[in-house]
Amino acid sequence: MNLHSTENLIFECETGNYHTFCPISCVSWLYQKIEDSFFLVIGTKTCGYFLQNALGVMIFAEPRYAMAELEESDISAQLNDYKELKRLCLQIKQDRNPSVIVWIGTCTTEIIKMDLEGMAPRLEAEIGIPIIVARANGLDYAFTQGEDTVLAAMAQRCPSITSLLNKKQIANVLPNLMLSSLKHQKMARELSKSEHPSLVLFGSLPGTIVTQLNLELQSQGISVSGWLPSQSYNDLPILGENVYVCGINPFLSRTATTLMRRRKCKLISAPFPIGPDGTRAWVEKICSVFGVVPQGLEQREMKIWETLEDYLSLIRGKSIFFMGDNLLEISLARFLIRCGMIVYEIGIPYMDKRFQSAELELLKKTCQQMNVPLPRIVEKPDNYYQIQRIKELQPDITITGMAHANPLEARGITTKWSVEFTFAQIHGFSNSREILELITRPLRRNQNFDTLGLSKMVK
Amino acid sequence: MKLAYWMYAGPAHIGTLRVASSFKNVHAIMHAPLGDDYFNVMRSMLERSRDFTPVTASIVDRHVLAKGSGEKVVENITRKDKEDCPDLILLTPTCTSSILQEDLQNFVNRASTESQCDVILADVNHYRVNEIQAADRTLEQIIRFYLEKAVKTNQLKLDKTMKPSANILGMFTLGFHNTHDCRELKKLLTDLGISVNLIVPEGGSVTVLKNLTQAWFNIVPYREVGLMSAIYLENEFNMPYVSTTPMGIINTANFIREICQIVKSLAVNLSKKDEIHTLPVLTTENFDFESYIDQQTRFISQAAWFSRSIDCQNLTGKKTVVFGDATHAASMTKILVREMGLKVSCAGTYCKHDADWFREQVAGYTDQILITDDHTQVGDMIARIEPAAIFGTQMERHVGKRLDIPCGVISAPVHIQNFPLGYRPFLGYEGTNQIADLVYNSFTLGMEDHLLEIFGGHDTKEVITKALSNESDLTWNITALQELNKIPGFVRGKVKRNTEKFARQNNINVITLEVMYAAKEAVAA
Numbered sequence: 001m002n003l004h005s006t007e008n009l010i011f012e013c014e015t016g017n018y019h020t021f022c023p024i025s026c027v028s029w030l031y032q033k034i035e036d037s038f039f040l041v042i043g044t045k046t047c048g049y050f051l052q053n054a055l056g057v058m059i060f061a062e063p064r065y066a067m068a069e070l071e072e073s074d075i076s077a078q079l080n081d082y083k084e085l086k087r088l089c090l091q092i093k094q095d096r097n098p099s100v101i102v103w104i105g106t107c108t109t110e111i112i113k114m115d116l117e118g119m120a121p122r123l124e125a126e127i128g129i130p131i132i133v134a135r136a137n138g139l140d141y142a143f144t145q146g147e148d149t150v151l152a153a154m155a156q157r158c159p160s161i162t163s164l165l166n167k168k169q170i171a172n173v174l175p176n177l178m179l180s181s182l183k184h185q186k187m188a189r190e191l192s193k194s195e196h197p198s199l200v201l202f203g204s205l206p207g208t209i210v211t212q213l214n215l216e217l218q219s220q221g222i223s224v225s226g227w228l229p230s231q232s233y234n235d236l237p238i239l240g241e242n243v244y245v246c247g248i249n250p251f252l253s254r255t256a257t258t259l260m261r262r263r264k265c266k267l268i269s270a271p272f273p274i275g276p277d278g279t280r281a282w283v284e285k286i287c288s289v290f291g292v293v294p295q296g297l298e299q300r301e302m303k304i305w306e307t308l309e310d311y312l313s314l315i316r317g318k319s320i321f322f323m324g325d326n327l328l329e330i331s332l333a334r335f336l337i338r339c340g341m342i343v344y345e346i347g348i349p350y351m352d353k354r355f356q357s358a359e360l361e362l363l364k365k366t367c368q369q370m371n372v373p374l375p376r377i378v379e380k381p382d383n384y385y386q387i388q389r390i391k392e393l394q395p396d397i398t399i400t401g402m403a404h405a406n407p408l409e410a411r412g413i414t415t416k417w418s419v420e421f422t423f424a425q426i427h428g429f430s431n432s433r434e435i436l437e438l439i440t441r442p443l444r445r446n447q448n449f450d451t452l453g454l455s456k457m458v459k
Numbered sequence: 460m461k462l463a464y465w466m467y468a469g470p471a472h473i474g475t476l477r478v479a480s481s482f483k484n485v486h487a488i489m490h491a492p493l494g495d496d497y498f499n500v501m502r503s504m505l506e507r508s509r510d511f512t513p514v515t516a517s518i519v520d521r522h523v524l525a526k527g528s529g530e531k532v533v534e535n536i537t538r539k540d541k542e543d544c545p546d547l548i549l550l551t552p553t554c555t556s557s558i559l560q561e562d563l564q565n566f567v568n569r570a571s572t573e574s575q576c577d578v579i580l581a582d583v584n585h586y587r588v589n590e591i592q593a594a595d596r597t598l599e600q601i602i603r604f605y606l607e608k609a610v611k612t613n614q615l616k617l618d619k620t621m622k623p624s625a626n627i628l629g630m631f632t633l634g635f636h637n638t639h640d641c642r643e644l645k646k647l648l649t650d651l652g653i654s655v656n657l658i659v660p661e662g663g664s665v666t667v668l669k670n671l672t673q674a675w676f677n678i679v680p681y682r683e684v685g686l687m688s689a690i691y692l693e694n695e696f697n698m699p700y701v702s703t704t705p706m707g708i709i710n711t712a713n714f715i716r717e718i719c720q721i722v723k724s725l726a727v728n729l730s731k732k733d734e735i736h737t738l739p740v741l742t743t744e745n746f747d748f749e750s751y752i753d754q755q756t757r758f759i760s761q762a763a764w765f766s767r768s769i770d771c772q773n774l775t776g777k778k779t780v781v782f783g784d785a786t787h788a789a790s791m792t793k794i795l796v797r798e799m800g801l802k803v804s805c806a807g808t809y810c811k812h813d814a815d816w817f818r819e820q821v822a823g824y825t826d827q828i829l830i831t832d833d834h835t836q837v838g839d840m841i842a843r844i845e846p847a848a849i850f851g852t853q854m855e856r857h858v859g860k861r862l863d864i865p866c867g868v869i870s871a872p873v874h875i876q877n878f879p880l881g882y883r884p885f886l887g888y889e890g891t892n893q894i895a896d897l898v899y900n901s902f903t904l905g906m907e908d909h910l911l912e913i914f915g916g917h918d919t920k921e922v923i924t925k926a927l928s929n930e931s932d933l934t935w936n937i938t939a940l941q942e943l944n945k946i947p948g949f950v951r952g953k954v955k956r957n958t959e960k961f962a963r964q965n966n967i968n969v970i971t972l973e974v975m976y977a978a979k980e981a982v983a984a
Binding site: 016019020021042046048053056068074075085088091092108138407410 | 462463464491494496497500503507508509511512515516519553554586587589
């Protein structure tokens with residue numbers, strides 16, 4: 001076990017034998033977010049089986065994603081990858097006519113070294129639909145990091161201020177993008193005139209939350225000039241040297257890196273807007289960068305905390321254990337410590353200490369203010385060892401994947417399914433309630449069962 | 460490459476894991492990248508398993524790609540051996556590991572010298588077999604491994620049990636209603652005076668597999684999984700097997716007759732060799748299995764009576780489509796045609812590897828046979844035929860929803876609602892009752908829907924009075940009331956509301972027969 005500490009927080013690293021979703025699962029929320037997209041997962045039956053079962057009912061609703069299922073002849077290179085992909089993409093174009101096709105590379109395409117990045121531009125030119133390549137595979141990434149790889153690839157496609165202002169380059173843009181380019185051009189001209197540098201937020205959120213966060217910043221006099229991703233592919237935000245970017249989810253480190261290094265954007269490193277404390281810190285940090293003194297933020301946060309009191313009374317003093325599978329763990333733990341909980345362990349698949357630095361700092365500060373010991377942060381956890389620790393510590397709530405939830409419940413350990421945090425609306429001031437609704441649900445359920453005396457259901 | 464949205468049978472490793480995790484104290488280690496352990500979620504969710512699924516992954520990541528996974532796999536096996544002390548560790552290759560082409564067998568050999576438990580490598584090719592075939596193959600592999608081991612160590616039990624006994628092969632986790640079927644089969648065998656020697660793999664231990672050969676014969680309830688093992692046991696140990704699926708009245712009777720034949724002939728042979736001294740119940744003259752079948756069919760099972768009843772008469776000649784795995788689709792087709800008098804316009808299966816058997820089984824019972832694993836073909840077929848009801852998998856249920864055709868689910872792939880808590884076997888005599896309910900309910904719903912449609916749609920229309928009567932200012936005369944009472948209960952309220960609405964709109968105070976008809980016409984128009 002590696003012990004490594006940055007200041008006072010202690011980071012450990014275990015074996016990486018843990019359960020999480022495959023990163024290709026990001027197609028399930030991204031195809032819904034980007035309305036004119038089509039996601040093509042290039043993989044095997046195993047990938048297809050995962051998607052089919054993990055996405056449950058969605059699969060019956062004619063989703064805008066499909067598998068390009070590799071067969072033995074593809075693996076042994078008897079068939080030409082390019083021709084095969086062209087055939088499938090033409091079929092997709094004919095059936096669905098999307099504005100963009102996203103190829104999701106998988107473990108298999110990695111191992112057989114299928115050159116997706118090389119093929120995409122050629123095919124794009126041939127069929128006239130942009131093709132984005134994201135390698136969201138289980139060899140390199142966990143669960144939500146899938147979105148990170150897609151957004152990092154998409155960041156490269158965002159129009160840039162300089163090229164838009166330079167009319168000569170417009171001709172190079174694909175014909176079906178002409179309309180939106182004109183729109184972009186107009187926006188770019190406005191932006192270049194504006195006194196304030198523009199702000200682009202990155203991370204996929206449902207439309208209503210986007211509006212809420214936009215309004216939150218607007219009330220401080222800061223207007224958001226765009227989101228990555230946008231509701232439609234043709235509305236991707238304009239990026240460039242004077243553009244500030246800020247992330248709204250902790251798992252977007254590759255996207256952040258791409259925005260900084262490849263698109264020369266300035267990254268605002270802030271805690272994430274999860275929980276009223278996180279949201280306030282997030283808004284404050286953005287304000288400070290733009291030289292704005294935030295108005296009424298403190299009162300707003302206090303008001304939200306007041307409305308949460310009924311839930312807070314349920315969890316105050318209770319202990320919690322994060323097994324770790326979706327990278328939201330640090331932010332959620334920080335919020336719950338502020339709520340008065342004791343966090344035993346924060347398991348996390350991957351810890352980018354630079355991208356999450358502000359969040360880690362807030363975690364540390366919160367622990368000091370709430371006068372609780374700093375939790376141990378376990379990167380690449382080992383589920384077997386974790387279960388031994390859970391049995392020893394007997395936490396009041398364990399946040400875990402579905403593979404362990406029922407077996408733990410049967411042993412009298414209260415659990416909450418971690419994936420729900422990925423799909424629930426948890427960002428911003430007004431959604432803090434949603435997080436606590438999820439966290440307290442098993443506790444409220446157990447209150448009703450207390451008298452039954454049926455906590456242990458195994459022999 | 461193939462454009463695919465949905466698959467009926469999963470990848471090979473799922474079949475292997477289903478077999479491995481059905482045994483007690485057997486651990487499967489997948490050689491797989493992060494996220495491929497989705498099987499654990501399915502078992503924990505669908506089957507609501509209380510125990511941790513005995514499946515872990517030896518993770519394939521970038522380091523493994525660079526250095527090879529030898530050390531890691533061996534380490535994971537020996538570690539699991541120490542932690543859980545399983546009887547057997549099954550190393551399971553996945554699609555990823557099969558293209559890495561590492562010598563997994565070599566790792567297994569190394570690991571087995573360092574561990575207490577047995578270690579074997581599941582012998583399945585990911586790109587050639589599917590979930591079902593892999594499960595069949597793995598079950599045979601494990602049985603073969605333990606019987607050969609028993610032969611080597613002289614521990615094989617070749618003496619037959621005193622009473623006639625049977626092994627049930629192929630009951631396992633995430634199977635369609637398997638646990639209920641297993642209970643029903645045991646009951647049936649008990650009735651026949653036959654004891655169950657072993658149930659493999661569900662709930663059994665690999666250490667007792669050496670006792671398999673003590674049974675007189677084997678039962679393979681579902682031909683998808685277990686047939687390979689039964690054939691192996693027949694070839695090597697001369698054990699006969701019954702592979703008729705006891706689903707439906709006729710097939711259950713055939714199943715019992717086959718068993719009786721086997722038991723009787725074995726009893727004669729065994730008593731000749733003087734191995735069996737007491738003749739079992741079944742072989743004595745006082746147990747007449749034909750009268751048992753007759754009694755069960757006519758009075759214990761309600762299905763035969765149901766077929767005879769007026770309810771079922773109304774189903775005569777109704778068009779249906781059947782699709783599922785080979786066992787369930789073939790059995791269901793025969794039940795619908797032979798036992799209920801329905802018409803199966805198309806019968807199909809996604810078990811392409813077993814297509815010949817399927818064709819042979821349903822020949823003469825259906826107009827059309829469809830062998831495909833492409834759900835769009837099945838959907839198109841259903842749309843073309845427009846049956847009154849569908850019997851298929853969850854996918855066909857959704858096709859049915861889209862086309863407004865009721866569907867009964869008769870086969871995997873399934874959702875959580877196909878793992879009912881209540882007792883719902885498909886096999887044996889109780890199974891016939893369950894199937895009759897399933898079929899009948901599918902049709903009544905269709906009829907009900909149709910009637911609602913005729914009388915003006917669902918309850919989305921404006922409601923005049925919430926209560927069915929009493930508070931109304933309208934009076935119904937005697938003939939109209941009598942007419943109203945003739946209308947089937949489930950649409951009576953709707954008709955009444957529609958009529959009253961019509962009456963109000965036309966300022967009518969007394970509802971007569973004429974008003975009722977006028978109302979009906981007004982709604983239809």
